Amino acid sequence: MTVPKRVLKENVPMQRNPLGCFQVIRCRAAVAWAAGHPLSIEEVEVAPPKAGEVRIKLVAAGICRTDEHLLQGCFPSAEFPVIPGHEGAGIVESIGEGVTSVKPGDKVIPICVPQCGECSFCLNPESNYCLKSHFSEPQNLLPDKTTRFTCKGKQIHHFLWMSTFAEYTVVPEYAVAKIDPAAPLDKVCLLGCGFSTGYGAAINTAKVKPGSTCAIFGLGGVGLSVVMGCKAAGASRIIAVDINKDKFAKAKELGATDCINPRDCQKPIQEVLTDMTGQGVDYSFEAIGLKETMIAALASCNMNTGICVMIGELDAGSEISLNPMILLTGRAWKGTLVGGWKMRDCIPRLVSSYLEKKFNSDLLITHTLPFAQVNEGFELLRAGKSIRSVLLF
Structure with missing residues (x-):
């Protein structure tokens, strides 16, 4: 049995083996x-x-x-x-x-x-x-x-x-x-996965409005993609939150206006964000997957019209204890799955947008x-x- 070559340059057309798809x-x-x-x-x-x-x-x-x-x-x-x-x-x-x-x-x-x-x-x-x-x-x-x-x-x-x-x-x-x-x-x-999930969480799930304020918890690939989505949507203030200050330069390069390390704060981060914005942010995003940050992200957004989007994945079997009063006044807590894109339909369009340098x-x-x-x-x-x-x- 002939084994197909391992190495394939992406700009070289694929030659189909005479045996078609019957080879291992x-x-x-x-x-x-x-x-x-x-x-x-x-x-x-x-x-x-x-x-x-x-x-x-x-x-x-x-x-x-x-x-x-x-x-x-x-x-x-x-x-x-x-x-x-x-x-x-x-x-x-x-x-x-x-x-x-x-x-x-x-x-x-x-x-x-x-x-x-x-x-x-x-x-x-x-x-x-x-x-x-x-x-x-x-x-x-x-x-x-x-x-x-x-x-x-x-x-x-x-x-x-x-x-x-x-x-x-x-x-x-x-x-x-x-x-x-x-x-x-x-x-x-x-x-x-990563870029589409974060970017879409801002564009599709939260539907960030121009002039709004946003907070992003976690500055990995997904969280930084949220930053890019919030900027593309026209948010006026984008607050990046992470305990790794080495990520702040990249966050600001991508559009963050403020960067906060919770370990440098004297108050819980949700209180810090409320103090910074007056009544809480319009949109918050949790891109870490920890119970504590999910609750903090929810509490940091406006108590009436704020929208919190959960992106991070908790460990299997994890549960969150939440006071339902935090939602009674109108806050919305939403999840997002790969940024809300219908993937087969939208991935080709996202690739086209990439080639057109839209992001x-x-x-x-x-x-x-x-x-x-x-x-x-x-x-x-x-x-x-x-x-x-x-x-x-």
Whole structure:
């Protein structure tokens, strides 16, 4: 059996193998064998796509905090061993029977919240949820309840169907967005999760109004994308909150007007923000995933018309105790899923906006690493030294 080449320059057209999509591909992947252990670079076998599936040659993948939750065993419904990664971009290598929206050679971004186009949520123009997402059913295996990955004779689980920490992956067609062939895959991979989530939280979920005041808790890749969204929406005051002061320069570069370290304050941060703004901010965003900051973000917004958007993910099984009076006066507490975008419809448009320089998500990329250094990328994330690290295959 002939094995396809591992290395593919993104500007070189894909040559389809004469055997079509019936080959097993052997390639590298970062496997998490158990929670709490470093990733292991392994040779894995990637089965061909079945009907309705797409096999993708990944070119680049971002390291997101959600992947860290997975590695620490804090992601609900995940199973080990697993290939993590959910923020990537690549080129279609082969397609299964019945796939019509993409073809071999197309540039694509796999999406972590699918869009089946058939469920009640997909058919609702005001919804971006899909009943195929991991909140409704596990995505540890593909829809037929089997995996396309094996390693050392063992079956390896998928992560959110995507598993972008592999040179090749297989996903359902409705979890793939075709993008402009001019898009640089090592840059637009961020649009698969981090940037889209934060930017959309401001634009779509909160619907930030011109002249408003905003507070963003957490200045990682998602939080800084919220800053960019608030600026694009015309907010007049954007207050960035983080305990890592090294992130303040980047926050101000992206549009923050004020930066606050809660550890430097004599009062709870929600009181500080209320004092700064008079009656609280118009919009607050929690992009960390901690109970304390979620409550602080909610309390920091205007008691009547303020909107708090929850973006961060709590550990599985976590609960928040909340005095309901904090909502009685009119505050709104909302969640957001990948920024409110219908992903298959909107990712191509976001990529076009990127190419038209309507935003510059490149500013979020602080490190570019070869795939073999994936563990070093996670160490940078844990140490607070990176915003987004991008892995190149």
